[in-house]
Amino acid sequence: MNKVLRKSDVFYDVYERRPGADKLTTTYCPGCGHGILHKLIAEALEDFGVQDRTIFISPVGCSVFAYYYFHTGNVQVAHGRAPAVGTGLKRANPNSIVISYQGDGDLAAIGGLEIINAANRGEGLTVFFVNNAIYGMTGGQMAPTTLIGQITMTTPLGRSVENEGYPIHMSEIIATLEAPVYVERVMLGDTKSIMHTRKAVRKALKIQIEKNGFSFIEVLSACPSGWKMTPIQGEKWVTDTMTKYFPLGVIKDISDTFEGRDFSRKNVEPSELHEILDIKETRIDAEKIAPFIMKSVAEEIKIAGFGGQGVLSLGTVLSEMGMRHNYEVSWLPSYGPEMRGGTANCSVKISSKKIGSPVVANPTILIAMNRPSLDKFETDVVSGGLIVYDSSLIDRAPTRTDVTVIPIPATKMADELGNTKIANMIIVGALIKHLGIMSQEIVLDSLGDVLKRKKLVPLNQKAILKGAEFIKNIK
Amino acid sequence: MPKQFLKGNEAVVKGAILAGCKAYYGYPITPASEIAHAAALYFPRAGGTFIQAESEIAAINMVYGASSAGLRAMTASSGPGISLKQEGVSYCAGSELPCVIVDIMRGGPGLGSIAPEQSDYNQVVKGGGHGNYKNIVLAPNSVQEMCDLGILAFDLADKYRNPVFVLTDGFIGQMMEPVEFPEPIAQEKIPEKSWVVKGTIETSDNVITSIELDPDDLERHVNKLQKKYSIIEEQEVRVEEYHTDDAEIVLIGYGIVSRIIHSVIDELREEGVKAGMLRPITLFPFPKKKIAELTERVKFFLTLEMSNGQMVDDVRLVVEGKKPVYFYNRMGGNVPSMKEVHDKVMKIMRLS
Amino acid sequence: MSEAASRGHVVINTEECKGCSLCIEACPPKVLYLSEKFNTHGYHTLAYKGEGCTGCGVCFYACPEPGAITVFKRWDLITDIRMCPRCGVKHKVFSKSTNPNELICTNCFKLIEEGK
Structure with missing residues (x-):
């Protein structure tokens, strides 16, 4: 082999990046x-x-x-x-x-x-x-x-x-x-x-x-x-x-048996991104919502209960439905460890005007799914407001006399439908019926777009209908 | 309308992907974890990389690598994690690497709480890590802006070869609102980067580095950075003004606080109080000119923060004692209520 | 020059040598030594005795400086300056150990590698 052992081409001939006069030797000490x-x-x-x-x-x-x-x-x-x-x-x-x-x-x-x-x-x-x-x-x-x-x-x-x-x-x-x-x-x-x-x-x-x-x-x-x-x-x-x-x-x-790794990324065109990111058009049926749209809606809703009662999703469903009626909406959870067991609450705003603060300090509507929630938030409700509570779990009535109170045995009703977890949707149905600011038909129709678990849509629809029926019967 | 009801933490991820971001490296932390969740779901599908890094430090250094290699890259965290990332941010600034860091602020110091605060202002706006550098800092106050400013962050990062922070609080990260998403950026709209190191013959003469041992060389480099920052101060200030035209008192706040101020201004105006709001959308560059201009015509300023008064220092530096600058704050995860803000304004107005 | 002397040749770039002597210690035929002369960095630098290099390359791999040592295997330097048959320039010229008539100059270093 007529090989010359010489400075590799992989090294720069002259070390131009090295400051100072010497651009030929390394900065290393002798013998390094x-x-x-x-x-x-x-x-x-x-x-x-x-x-x-x-x-x-x-x-x-x-x-x-x-x-x-x-x-x-x-x-x-x-x-x-x-x-x-x-x-x-x-x-x-x-x-x-x-x-x-x-x-x-x-x-x-x-x-x-x-x-x-x-x-x-x-x-x-x-x-x-x-x-x-x-x-x-x-x-x-x-x-x-x-x-x-x-x-x-x-x-x-x-x-x-x-x-x-x-x-x-x-x-x-x-x-x-x-x-x-x-x-x-x-x-x-x-x-x-x-x-x-x-x-x-x-x-x-x-x-x-x-x-x-x-x-x-x-x-x-x-x-x-x-x-x-x-x-x-x-x-x-x-x-x-x-x-x-x-x-x-x-x-x-293990180089003999190692089969290799592929780090290549998927080749995706920008035009595909909306679909990949689940960005979809939200259907808004102007004609259908017209009879329900009110110009001065300004609901500030506090929803509270145990973790696992579907308190947060009660709020998201109300907000999503509000959005489908062209209202301004916001949803703010109490987040963190209390979500995983313990109590949970969220604040929902549904308004015909632009929403400033998403924080609900004095709700126009309190939805209390358990006793501690009623105890905690009852006094915050504005005068003339509304308290909806799950009377199958809460053993006392609100003491406020300046607000409307609707007791609903939601958990019991849900149990009768076969799943206590849909008590939250019974409340949704009742509230929508009571407020009259949204179309029940649209709510039922778009539930499939809103809920993550599509299998449960029919059951949730049933719960909403049952909640609405309850309001109809007490009115 | 193409509206989607989403969390701020999810909107920023979708926006980033639409902006052509291809690399997400992060470590979970409340209240920023949904960013990692959404990134883990969408980045690989969208032709990007997601890795849950072994630490916040590793995450920002993976971003350093991806950005060196020419990709739009991001990470996200909250206060305790941002503290750890500061080393890497300083290196990115020194090496002039574009990158986007989302900070969903929570209570501190130490573990503090997971509830919202604005106590990372100093560590993000003032640099945070070692060395004479600045981050560009964008402060969204809605889920829509988490998307929009998230996208802008990548453009500014590339334009100035600089780290850009999207700085907001736990409430904006956690809350859901309707968002309208723009069309994805076309690949050719992302600027060509000739300085990157991609493992190709064209880029084999490039070096990414932040070390300059010669004092004159380093001074030259740092001066170049300062020049860049003054151009940014000249060209990139963004604010939202609300009823400042005839305002006697101007309330200054960013993030969730600005949403509260907005509602209070409506109340005050109904009561005949001439109140207005100035919301810095960019915290660096800070809206110095705008505040100086307002100083000439308003009677008072009231700065509202969920911190011990980190931004108010910057307001006072601009106002230079020419007009009173009042300060109201809540900390520990508490958010100032509309009533508190309203009362504070009325107290100031009565003093006059 | 002995037969063994023609098996290889070592060229030392004294300005790149730091005088660490690792090559001297490693050289099997012991044909390297530290010169009394200094280079501009103040190091006593490596020198070749002028004959006896076997072209083994041990000194090249022992040396920490990329460009201080070049080893020509199976080539030896002819001490006077001659015309290079390859490029036609008068220069320091090497002859091949197996065929002393085959010549090449120092400027053609890189071209005598395999395949080039």
Whole structure:
């Protein structure tokens, strides 16, 4: 083979982005492992012909300026967030080859959550985790991978298990997850180990290029400056000492059986979006609603009861029906944990004028579905207002004498229809009949558009009719 | 009419998709969760991506990635989540990445409550994260505006390569109102972005970054950002005025508060009180000129907020003590009632 | 020049060398050494003894700088300047170890790779 081993075309000839006079060398210290790994990655990208498709993510740390060197697409990111950014990049353009290049503080400390979850989702990323057991750029502080007894600026007496715990084994952690395809720990020590790393780099990239699989290569690498060693001592320390804590080898490899991932998005034309988003015309029958439209409607309705009584949907049905009669409407729930059990209430406004505040402080109509609701809201009702309450559940009548009171045994009536859950629709039917501001026919007809569970429409229609009949009989 | 009765939280998602947004990354939080629910349902169907991120920080960084790759991208949360996202927002601002963040404000500090507040004003309008940057902030007060301003947010984000917040409160997020949806934006109407990193030969010379170690380089970059912000202040102010023409007292409020003010103004006018409302629709850019103009002709201002007085500071900076600026607030999830606002106005008017 | 000396050649770009010596340690035939000279960055830089390179490439992979070392496998530098038969320019010229008559100049570096 007449090959020339030379600077890869994946590197810029001249590092124009590097400030200052020197635009030919990297910013790395003499003997730093980053440069070696950069060369192995660049060579592989060139050999595989994917330079143009590649996006290299520069992390925070000494390799923050990787984008000075790599003539690929480059994205520089916040400390630890490369796997999240990589997720966004890859999902946006599934054909791109995304490299997340991270140091030990970046990946194992501040970005621990991002790497574990990107790995667990099986994102189509290739992660190079440079483990040099120290924080290089910030001045030699402890890393999560700092060895026991190792002296750093923040472990001046050496890392102790009592205070700092043990060095973290990220490859082993990642390998316990199901989605990662290939996890190996390699080192940049003697010649043999570098050539083995070269193989691992190529395999990891291949898995992304061919199958969009997630690979994780932990590279034990020297930081001679941070370790206060010569480059040769540094490589020896990697080989002799680091490997004792961080055993080399393949930790997980399912590349043979892995079938590949497809991150491509659906191709959708803008013209299809209204249908996809369930945006439909709301039918308004001007002729049919004409006899019911009143010019001075200004109902402020408070609906309250237990969670599960259909209090909120009672409100939405009233509002939706109001909208179908060209009234201005708004619906505001009491939201949050109380929705899941406990009490629920909502405020509905139905008005012939533009609605300002959607808040109902003094309702013109109170619908009380249980005793606590009546107790709580009775005094708020405006003088001359209306109180509708479920007399099958509430054992007292309202004490107010300046309001109209309609007791309806709604739950009992619903039970007779075979489902206590439709007590709310009995109230709807009664209220519509009583107020006379909406067409019962339209309400019944459009119930199918309003309710989510279409199967229950006939039963709900029955309930509305029953509620209306009840009002007719007491009038 | 093509009206749909919807929650604000759902309307903003449908609007975003109609605006060509293709990426939603988020983390659930009350009272913003319905945004994630709707996004999970509709984004994949509409040719987009939805991922429930492992954290708020991851979510905004996924947005950072998707935006770097050229997509219209969004996330949403409420106060506690927005606090976490600030790191990523600062990076987006520094790297000049367009993105849309919806904040459905709830009570704070700490876990606070899930009821509505307006206490994120400072952390959203004043930047929030580290560094000399500004977000564009739109403040909808109806479900219709959740859709409309949501769409505008994407246009402004792309136009200025800047993060845009849709800032509103739990009530506007949770309430339902009729919405009319516009036609979807045509793909060719979304501006071409030559600066993106897409994994193509055309974009392989591009870099997205916010680091400039040389003080002169960084100063140049930050000055460029400031220049952009002044153009935004010049061109993008949006307000709603109601009866300000002859007003003696102008009530200032945004979001749900402006809805209450609107109703109170109607009452006051019936009683013969010359009251008007100024509603900032953009909180940054803040309507400084409009307030300065009103300062010349009104007697009083009354700023109403569901916070400890975060926006009123900005009003006072513009009014410069030339006219009294009164303040009324409720906090903890309470909403000022019409009666409270009415009484406050009458008290001020009687003082005169 | 011995027979072994013709198996490869290493070219050092001294301005890109930081003198870390990892290549010297790794070089199997031990034909690299640290020069007494300084480059403009103040590093003692790498030098090649001039013969004995086997073209194994170990120094290339040991070196952290992308452009500091170039290794020509199975080619050796002819010390004087000659006409390159490929581009016709007078330049530093390499001869192939298996066929000393086959010449190529340093300007044609990239073209002697496989397939090009």
